[in-house]
Amino acid sequence: MGKLYEHLDELENQSIFIIREAFNKFENLAMLWSIGKDSNVLLWLIRKAFFGHVPFPVVHVDTNYKIPEMIEFRDRLAREWGFELVVGQNKKALLAGNTFPNGKATRVECCSLLKTEALQELIAQKGYEAILLGIRRDEEGTRAKERYFSPRKQSFEWDFRDQPPELWDQFKTDFEPGTHLRVHPLLHWTEVNVWEYIERENIPVVSLYFAQNGGRYRSLGCAPCTSRVPSNATTVAEIVAELKQTRIAERSTRAQDQEAEDAFERLRAQGYM
Amino acid sequence: MAKRAVHREDEPLKNLAGETLSSRPLRIVIVGHVDHGKSTLVGRLFYDTGSLPEGKFEQIQAVCQKRGCAFEWAFLMDALQAERDQNITIETSQIWFKTRLRPYVIIDAPGHKEFLKNMVTGAAGAHAAFLLIAADEGVQEQSRRHGYLLSLLGVRQVSVLVNKMDLVGYSQETFDSIVRDYQVFLNELGVEPRSFIPISARNGDNVADHAEAVMPWYRGLNAIEALDSFELPAAKHDLPLRFPVQDIYRFDHRRIVAGRIESGTLRVGDRLVFSPDGKESVIKSIEVWNGPSRQTARAGESVGITLSEQIFIERGHIASHEQHPPQCSRHLQARLFWMGRRPLEIGRRVKVKLATQESECELASIERVVDSSTLELLGTERRQVARNEIAEVTLETRSPVAFDAYEQIPALGRFVIVDQYDLAGGGIILGNALQPRQALPGKLFVGRVSPDERARAHGHQGALLWISGGSKELKKQVVEALDRSLFSRNVQTIILDESTIDSSLHGSLPSQPAGDRLLFGLLLASGFAAAGLVVLAILEDGTHELREKCRKKIESLSGVFVHIHLKPEQPDSHSEFADVLVEPSKSVEDSVLQILERILPEIKYKSKKWFYEI
Structure with missing residues (x-):
C-alpha cells in the first residue's frame, strides 16, 4: 500500500506543519469537530503532529438535529482517545423553536442560528x-478561495475580497486585537485524498458513510437537511473507487447550499464554517 | 463544441510508456493581463478533460440564459457573485483536473493590478505556469509584470499561450510578432519559456486538440501536452540539511524538537549544529506516533527528534550538519517585492520572517528600484519602496539570521516582511552574505594640532550634526537657517549634503551603491569635525546602529555628535533615539531655536560666552 498512497505523505506533512504553526502562535486554540470524515482526519493529524497528544480542546457545535449515531460516535471517541471535548449549543434559538424543522426559519437562517451563532457564542465565552x-478547497467554490490562516473580524465576517497574502508557508499570525482566526490544515486535500488517508491510517468514521439499502451519506450534516446519495460502497476502498468515478458534487446533498445560487457564499461571508 | 476525451475517470493514470503514475498533482498557475482569457482557459481545460462535475456545464448554461448573456467559460471559476458582476477574478482559486498523465491543481491568479497579493499567493506555490497573452492586444503591462514576478517567485517552468487567435484570423504573423516581443522581455529576466503556443481558449483550438485546420502553420505542442511536459520538482534530499526548529514539545517525559526538514536528510546519530547560536548536539531518536520506528528522515517531512545532550534551542534555530552550515549575518542582500499599503522607507522597523525565524529589521539601503512591468530602473537614490515595486535592498536585522542564497537552498533563501499586522512584502536572498559595509572607515590623519588647540582657536569644539527625517526641502531650509545662526555666532560651519558627495563621486566611481555613498559622506564629515568645524550633514537617514558607531568615532576625536531628527507626520523608527526631535508642526525659525538650545552648550569652548545669546 505504501507506494500507492505516497502522494498522501506530502499532504500529511504540510497539514502537520500548519497545525504546529497554529499551536505555536496561539495560546488559546481549539479544534472544531463536526464528527464528519474531514474533521476526523484533522483530529488524527493533530495526534500525529503532537505524538499522540491532543493539546487543546475539541469543540463540537451541537445543533440538536444531528443524526443520533453521530453523537454516540463523538462521545465514544472522546472517551477512547482521551481529549477535552467542549460542546456548544444555541439553547436560546432551540428553546424559542427558531429552527427550520419547526417551520420558523429557512434552512439558511437555521444554519446561521444553530451553527454560526452557537460557535460565535462559544468562542466569545472561551476566548479562543x-x-x-x-x-x-475542493468542496465548494467559496472554500476554494480560503487561506490556510484566515482572519475573521470580531463580528465573524469573512472579507474574501481582502485576504492576506499567503506565500512560502509564511502565514499571517500578527493581528489587531479582537481578530479571530480560522486555521484550515486540510485546505489542499481532496475528498478522495481524505478517504485514501482514512484507508491508509485506518481512521474510524461514522458508519453512516457506508451504504445501506443502496444509499450512503457523502457529507454529514443535520438530519432534516442532509440526504443520502445512491451507492453500494460498504468499505473505505469501495468509497475511494466510487469517488474516482463520480461527477456529482460533494455537497449536493446539503440542502442549505441549494436554496439560492449564492446561498453558501452568503453563509460563509457571515462566518459559517 | 465538445472536444473532450483526454482522460476518462475510470482509467488508471498512466504515462506514455504505460506505467501507472503516482497521483501527486502538479500545481500550475495561470497568469496574464486582465481579460486575456485566464478563466476561459480554465473552463475549457476542465471541459476538455472531462473533469466537470455532473450538471455544472448545464447549470452555467442556464445561468447565462437567465442573465441573457452569451455562454461564458469563465463562470465556471467565478463561483462568487461579486466576480460575475465585475467580470474579473478576485481571488486565487484552486481547482483540480486530470490529464491522462497525472492530476493537476490549477491556481487561477487574478490579473487585475490591485490584486498583486493574490497573484503572489497563487504563484508562489506553483510548480509551473501558463502565461496568457491575448493575440488581439499583444504584450501588456500585466504580461510583463507577471513574467517578472514568476521569475522572482522562482517559477522556472513557463509556457506562453497566445490566446484569442480566432480574433486575429489565426494569423501566423501576429503570433510571431508577439513571440518576438515577449521573448526579448523574458530573455532579460533570464527566463527561458518551454514553448509558445497559439490557442483559442473559447473555441478549444490547440487546447486539447491540434487545430491544424485553422493553424496549419503551427506544429508544436498543444496546451495539455505542454502541461504534461512540465516536471514535478525533485525532492531536495541531496541538498545540505536544513531543519528549522518549529517548536519544542514536552507533553510527556520526552523533549521533542519539532519541525519540517526543508532540505537534506537527517539520521539518528548525526551531530547537528543549531544556527545562529552554533550549539551542537547529537540526534538520539526520530519520534514516531502510530508507525514503525525509523532511523532517517528526509526533506519535506514534518518530524520530531530528541537529542542526546540537552542544549538550549528554541523556535527559529536552524539545524544543519557541521560541514555545511547556513550563512549567518545581520545583513541580508535581497530582491524585495512590496505589497504593503504604505511604502517601506529606509530606517523603518518591520519584521522579517525567514523559515521559522523572526527578527525585527529595518531597510538599511536601497540599491535600485525597478518598475516590475517595464523593468525600467526607477532610480538608485530612492528612499522607499512603494507598492508593486521591486527593489534590490539591504536589510539589517536586529539579531543574526541564518540563511542561504535562494539559488542554493530556496526554503532558506526566501522571506516575507510583516509591517505592523500585515504581510506586506517578500523577497529572495541574493548571493552571499554581505560583508557588513557599515564598518566605519579607519583612522583619520589628524596631524599634530590637538583637538583642544583647535577648539580654543575656534571658540568651539568640532561637531557633526547628523540631520535626518523631514522632506528634502525642509531639511535644506532648516540647515540654511541653522548655518546662518551659527555663522552669526562665529561658529565655523560646513554643509555636507548627498548631492555634493554624488557630484564629487560621479565619473570616478561607477554606480556607487547607496551604502557606500553614505560611508564616504561620513568619512568626510568625521574629517571636518576633527578639523574643528561644525558639520551640518544632510545624508541618508542610515540606521541607529550606524549613527552610534559614528558617535563613538567623533567622540574619540574629542568632537560632539548630535543626531537631529525632523519628525515626519507618520512616526518612524528614527524618532526613538534622536538627540533632538523636532516636531513637524514647528516653523523653521522655531526648529532652529530648538536645535541651538541643545547644541550650543555642547560645543562651547570653556569660558566663551557667545552661546548664551540664543
Whole structure:
C-alpha cells in the first residue's frame, strides 16, 4: 500500500506543519469537530503532529438535529482517545423553536442560528484566539478561495475580497486585537485524498458513510437537511473507487447550499464554517 | 463544441510508456493581463478533460440564459457573485483536473493590478505556469509584470499561450510578432519559456486538440501536452540539511524538537549544529506516533527528534550538519517585492520572517528600484519602496539570521516582511552574505594640532550634526537657517549634503551603491569635525546602529555628535533615539531655536560666552 498512497505523505506533512504553526502562535486554540470524515482526519493529524497528544480542546457545535449515531460516535471517541471535548449549543434559538424543522426559519437562517451563532457564542465565552477546521478547497467554490490562516473580524465576517497574502508557508499570525482566526490544515486535500488517508491510517468514521439499502451519506450534516446519495460502497476502498468515478458534487446533498445560487457564499461571508 | 476525451475517470493514470503514475498533482498557475482569457482557459481545460462535475456545464448554461448573456467559460471559476458582476477574478482559486498523465491543481491568479497579493499567493506555490497573452492586444503591462514576478517567485517552468487567435484570423504573423516581443522581455529576466503556443481558449483550438485546420502553420505542442511536459520538482534530499526548529514539545517525559526538514536528510546519530547560536548536539531518536520506528528522515517531512545532550534551542534555530552550515549575518542582500499599503522607507522597523525565524529589521539601503512591468530602473537614490515595486535592498536585522542564497537552498533563501499586522512584502536572498559595509572607515590623519588647540582657536569644539527625517526641502531650509545662526555666532560651519558627495563621486566611481555613498559622506564629515568645524550633514537617514558607531568615532576625536531628527507626520523608527526631535508642526525659525538650545552648550569652548545669546 505504501507506494500507492505516497502522494498522501506530502499532504500529511504540510497539514502537520500548519497545525504546529497554529499551536505555536496561539495560546488559546481549539479544534472544531463536526464528527464528519474531514474533521476526523484533522483530529488524527493533530495526534500525529503532537505524538499522540491532543493539546487543546475539541469543540463540537451541537445543533440538536444531528443524526443520533453521530453523537454516540463523538462521545465514544472522546472517551477512547482521551481529549477535552467542549460542546456548544444555541439553547436560546432551540428553546424559542427558531429552527427550520419547526417551520420558523429557512434552512439558511437555521444554519446561521444553530451553527454560526452557537460557535460565535462559544468562542466569545472561551476566548479562543484561533480555531482549527477541516474544510477543503475542493468542496465548494467559496472554500476554494480560503487561506490556510484566515482572519475573521470580531463580528465573524469573512472579507474574501481582502485576504492576506499567503506565500512560502509564511502565514499571517500578527493581528489587531479582537481578530479571530480560522486555521484550515486540510485546505489542499481532496475528498478522495481524505478517504485514501482514512484507508491508509485506518481512521474510524461514522458508519453512516457506508451504504445501506443502496444509499450512503457523502457529507454529514443535520438530519432534516442532509440526504443520502445512491451507492453500494460498504468499505473505505469501495468509497475511494466510487469517488474516482463520480461527477456529482460533494455537497449536493446539503440542502442549505441549494436554496439560492449564492446561498453558501452568503453563509460563509457571515462566518459559517 | 465538445472536444473532450483526454482522460476518462475510470482509467488508471498512466504515462506514455504505460506505467501507472503516482497521483501527486502538479500545481500550475495561470497568469496574464486582465481579460486575456485566464478563466476561459480554465473552463475549457476542465471541459476538455472531462473533469466537470455532473450538471455544472448545464447549470452555467442556464445561468447565462437567465442573465441573457452569451455562454461564458469563465463562470465556471467565478463561483462568487461579486466576480460575475465585475467580470474579473478576485481571488486565487484552486481547482483540480486530470490529464491522462497525472492530476493537476490549477491556481487561477487574478490579473487585475490591485490584486498583486493574490497573484503572489497563487504563484508562489506553483510548480509551473501558463502565461496568457491575448493575440488581439499583444504584450501588456500585466504580461510583463507577471513574467517578472514568476521569475522572482522562482517559477522556472513557463509556457506562453497566445490566446484569442480566432480574433486575429489565426494569423501566423501576429503570433510571431508577439513571440518576438515577449521573448526579448523574458530573455532579460533570464527566463527561458518551454514553448509558445497559439490557442483559442473559447473555441478549444490547440487546447486539447491540434487545430491544424485553422493553424496549419503551427506544429508544436498543444496546451495539455505542454502541461504534461512540465516536471514535478525533485525532492531536495541531496541538498545540505536544513531543519528549522518549529517548536519544542514536552507533553510527556520526552523533549521533542519539532519541525519540517526543508532540505537534506537527517539520521539518528548525526551531530547537528543549531544556527545562529552554533550549539551542537547529537540526534538520539526520530519520534514516531502510530508507525514503525525509523532511523532517517528526509526533506519535506514534518518530524520530531530528541537529542542526546540537552542544549538550549528554541523556535527559529536552524539545524544543519557541521560541514555545511547556513550563512549567518545581520545583513541580508535581497530582491524585495512590496505589497504593503504604505511604502517601506529606509530606517523603518518591520519584521522579517525567514523559515521559522523572526527578527525585527529595518531597510538599511536601497540599491535600485525597478518598475516590475517595464523593468525600467526607477532610480538608485530612492528612499522607499512603494507598492508593486521591486527593489534590490539591504536589510539589517536586529539579531543574526541564518540563511542561504535562494539559488542554493530556496526554503532558506526566501522571506516575507510583516509591517505592523500585515504581510506586506517578500523577497529572495541574493548571493552571499554581505560583508557588513557599515564598518566605519579607519583612522583619520589628524596631524599634530590637538583637538583642544583647535577648539580654543575656534571658540568651539568640532561637531557633526547628523540631520535626518523631514522632506528634502525642509531639511535644506532648516540647515540654511541653522548655518546662518551659527555663522552669526562665529561658529565655523560646513554643509555636507548627498548631492555634493554624488557630484564629487560621479565619473570616478561607477554606480556607487547607496551604502557606500553614505560611508564616504561620513568619512568626510568625521574629517571636518576633527578639523574643528561644525558639520551640518544632510545624508541618508542610515540606521541607529550606524549613527552610534559614528558617535563613538567623533567622540574619540574629542568632537560632539548630535543626531537631529525632523519628525515626519507618520512616526518612524528614527524618532526613538534622536538627540533632538523636532516636531513637524514647528516653523523653521522655531526648529532652529530648538536645535541651538541643545547644541550650543555642547560645543562651547570653556569660558566663551557667545552661546548664551540664543
